[in-house]
Amino acid sequence: MKISYNWLRDYLPLNTDPHELAEILTDIGHEIEDFEEWWPVEGGMKGIVIGKVLESHKHPSADKLTVNLVEAGQGKPLTIVCGAPNVAAGQIVPVALPGSVVSKGKEKIEIKTTTIRGQVSEGMICAEDEIGMGNSHEGIMVLDRPAEPGTPAAGYFGIEKDYVYTVGFTPNRIDSASHFGIARELAAYMSVNRGIELSPVLPGLENFGAGTSEETFEVIIENQELCPRYTGVNIYNVKVAESPLWLQNRLKAIGLGPVNNVVDITNYVQHEIGQPLHAFDADMIKGRKVIIRNLPDKTRFITLDGVERELSGKDLMICNTEEGMCIAGVFGGLKSGVTEKTVNVFLESAYFNPVSIRKTAKRHQLNTDASYRFERGADPEITDWALKRAALLIKEIAGGKIASGIRDIYPRKINRIILPVSCERINRLIGKEIPVEDIRKILTRLGINILSENLPEMQVEIPPRKTDMQNEADVTEEILRIYGYNRIETGTHINSSLTFSVKPDRNRMINVISEMLSSNGFNEIMCNSLVPSAWFDDNPDFDKNTLVRLANPLSSDLNAMRQSLLPGGLSVIARNINHQNYNLKLYEFGNCYFYGNPSAPRPVDRYSEKMSLDLFLTGNRHKQSWNEKSTHGDFFYLKSFIEMIFRRMGLEPESLNLYESGKACFSDSLVYLKNNKVVAEAGRISQAYRLKFDIEQEVYYGHIEWDYLFNLTADHAVSYRELPKFPWVRRDLALLVDREVRFSQIREIASKTNKHIIREVGLFDVYESESLGHNRKSYAVSFILQDQQRTLTEKQIDKIMSDLIKELNTKLGAVLR
Helix, strand or coil, X not given: CEEEHHHHCCCCCCCCCHHHHHHHHHHCCCEEEEEEEECCCHHHHCCEEEEEEEEEEEECCXXXXXXXXXXXXXCCCEEEEECCCCCCCCCEEEEECCCCEEEECCEEEECCCEEECCEEECCEECCHHHCCCCCCCCCCCCECCCCCCCCEHHHHHCCCCEEEEEEECCHHHHHHCCHHHHHHHHHHHHHHHHCCCCCCCCXXXXXXXXXXXXXXXXXXXXXXXXXXXXXXEEEECCCCCCCCHHHHHHHHHCXXXXXXXXXXXXXXXHHHHCCCEEEEEHHHCHHHEEEEEECCCCCEEEECCCCEEECCCCCEEEECCCCEEEECCCEEECCCCCCCCCCCEEEEEEECCHHHHHHHHHHCCCCCHHHHHHCCCCCCCCHHHHHHHHHHHHHHHHXXXXXXXXXXXXXXCCCCEEEEEEHHHHHHHHCCCCCHHHHHHHHHHCCCEEEEEECCEEEEEECXXXXXXXXXXXXXXXHHHHHCHHHCCCCCCCCCCCCCCCCCCHHHHHHHHHHHHHHCCCEECCCCCEECCHHHHCCCCCCHHHCCECCCCCXXXXXXXXXXXXXXXXXHHHHHHHCCCCCEEEEEEEEEEEECCCCCCCHHHHEEEEEEEEEEEECECCXXXXXXXXXXXXXXXXXXXXXXXXXXXXXXXXXXXXXXXXXXXXEEEEEEEECCEEEEEEEEECHHHHHCCCCCCCEEEXXXXXXXXXXXXXXXXXXXXXXXXXXXXXXXXXXXXXXXCCHHHHHHHHHHHCCXXXXXXXXXXXXXXXXHCCCEEEEEEEXXXXXXXXXXXXXXXXXXXXXXXXXXXXXXXXXEC
């Protein structure tokens, strides 16, 4: 929200420097997000002065130009060439001096001393559109009021520089979200911290009264829970037109565009006091009754922006006897809005239930100034004041006549909260002894009444505008905010406590693996835990009975908690491919959620969550380069990263059992098991599954059960041994085996045959052909042999290999090619 410095001074006579005021606002809890200088006219008319045309003659070389001698307060008259047809001697005119900037449509032109058709021109006599004082460009602007030549044009026209603050109000500080609200807090701050006694003053309402015998329309509240208070008044014979310049400038300064005088007044009062208002065309109110009620579900309604919306039966509406006119507290209707044809106005000021307004605004995806205030909690005590203030302004500016009496329907008054507080407890919470006089001054300046005092005890009355104050701690926070956090000294005594953290550190290991993957070219992604239930309902890889569904989802696309990171990752890949980013290496740490124990006595025990680490590969391994051949990522490239993670965690991949995964999302896959539980799985995503996300290129996916992997490696300890003194020997075998035989079976047999000698087993070639025989294939396997105690002889090596070949033949039917 924007706050104008000049507007603020209408209620509080501040002399504080605007830059210093920005620091004060931040100190009292209102963060200044932006701070800028603002002029009603762009550029503030810098370099433009008032001049007097002393002489005007035809240009000797151009029929449509004149050469003018102009006194502009520059020590000597200026010679200015002008093309306007209405320039004449004796005129008072605006003059742009060299170095100033004027407008030509949307183009900005810097004025320079130049030569035009052989005649020197030392400035420019301006039209009204060139200095931002109108739209006419038919001739120069001739001024009626005399002025001393050289008088700055900004001063002549009353153009006042302003400073505008963009304030980031927190949701609980809506009571300050107005110019008077800020003035009230600054008065408290100045009194306590600067000793400057200032009192914010609102305009008086003494002149409010009926101007006609016509009465205000009848008001009926059918839903008093959602509309506790509603005030309204009719104003007759209004002349809708442009707002006066001062009102337009006030609104422009805070980023609002003027509409017409009636609408502008409602916006002005809203930003003045913080109470939203709405003006209806009274002649469009059928039955001369205003009814606050809920309309039937799926009723169609056209709002001010021309959009037809489908209402919910829970939306509160402002209606006449036949139809809806306005979505209460959110957005007006197209039919009942004030236009240039409006003559009679019905003015509304109300207090609506904050929860109802928030839900309605979210439901229709509307975020208006009114809903911003109502959903955070407006002040029910100022609805009548705001109504009278706006009615008086309409009477003054638009010439209306106020009806006899206002309608103020307030069946159940919202009572103020009364809290007992203790000055001793307040000081203990703050950590500093704040004088009672300062506490008393802060509370009263903020409008918090002290009902009784029996020091150190007090009883205070909280106004309903302070929706965040519910207990003594909230009162303490309010006192400390105005007193100043920066005034609380840091103590010299430091308390510390010994802590014990379980090893290994879970978060540290997540960071270690993240850094390792990132250093290998992966990018981390973070997807929403809320997903469409359709992703899992019709998927055979997931049990829809364990799906956690939201009771009150924001939309059908966010109605369940994810059971896997796979759909989110594929959505990210699809989005990147659509943006022509085809080569991707992604990973995500994230929780998955399950419903699995309906008989548990506590609802929280019926649900579980587990952390997963998922990897995604698609496209080429590396970016295209002149010195490196482009190579597509594949299953084995993905597998290398999964096993790299295992080793970094202290788990040897050789200790795991490998099988094919039976999941429908894979076309080729592998699953790692330990103690018959899945540690990880990896594979190529099937074409059918990819097409659900409109992905045509191959995608390789790896899933690691992070919780289980972490538990498996929790007791892992790093050990060291000296470098081997004796050389290793490599032997290769070409083995002919059945197609069903896996390399992991060969590796397992080799490790059991002579595990102290055979150090490594590797597969460096696979060959399949009908020439090898039906259902046969060939593995080229390498074996690294090394003895820690001695150098192996050729005889020992031959015996080890002979025993290995026999074992492979006996258990797998393998023969040498």
